[in-house]
Amino acid sequence: MDRIYLRDLEIDAVVGVYDWEQRIQRRLRFDIELAADTRIAAYSGEIGDTVDYEAVANAVRAIVTREPHALLESLAEEIAETLMAQFGTPWVRIKLGKPGAVPGVREVGIEIERGTLATSD
Template identity: 45%
Template sequence: MDIVFIEGLCVDATIGVFDWERKIKQRLRIDLEMAWDIRQAASTDDLQYALDYKAVSDRISEHVAGTEYELLESLAEELSELLLNDFSISWLRMKLSKPGAVPTASNVGLLIERGQRGDR
């Protein structure tokens, strides 16, 4: 299984359970690993056979900008479903971080895996 990854994608989101959080944008960080068979893209040198990480990044940013959530869990679930469906990804691992949410921690968040691992 080949992995296409995106590290440190920053998006601004309306997210949180407190009233003050509902009035501001907060910076989230996304690290993403996605299963993708790169052999056809490699042999043809053609983007149409690759998992376009720019398109994936843009789709995530668009989605987050247009939505509001209380929980990271809700955002992670919705993003993973969106990516699996929109890009025909068979498996992904997503780390969704909310730096600054806990002042005494350098970072907090969650890590999820969705889909089936293995050859595509």
Template identity: 45%
Template sequence: MDKIFLHGMKADTLIGVYDWEREHRQTLVIDLDIGIAEKQALSDDIADTVHYGEVCEAVRSSLRNQDFLLLEMLAEHIAALVLNDFKALWVRVKVVKPGILPDVKEVGVEIERSAD
């Protein structure tokens, strides 16, 4: 299996369990690794693969229009979007909430999901 990746993508959404977190949208940093079939790398046609520009826009648009309490649910949402809308074979989603805790550079979650 081959993979396409988007690392360091920034996206804004309403996220958090505390009232002060829910007052303003926060910028998250997202890494995506997207598994594709090897045959997709044999074509030079964008229609034969996962278009990472479209993935980026779909994730950002979806997060703009939703809110979440937990990073875990947000990561699940992104994984489902990539697997269902882009027919990926596998996806790894890492979501980082930078600077949310004093003296902690970043907190986050990382999940891996496969198409069934």
């Protein structure tokens, strides 16, 4: 199975468990991978035969900016579920980072993997 990816997608969002965090925006950083069979698109040259990178980025932006989130875990899970449903992918990996959240640490975050990554012929 092939993988389509987005690296270093940055989105400003309200996320955090503390009251003061719910009043500010922070930059979040995403690495996203989706399983896809890209062979048809390779031959057709048509965007409709593959996963549209911009549509993936827009779907993530819509989730992240729709409402405040308390935990990165719940945000990552919602993104994974949405991408799998919207793009029909059997597998997704989401790496979500929150730079500067902990003093002395460049970035904290979570990485989740959902679904099954099958091997291709």
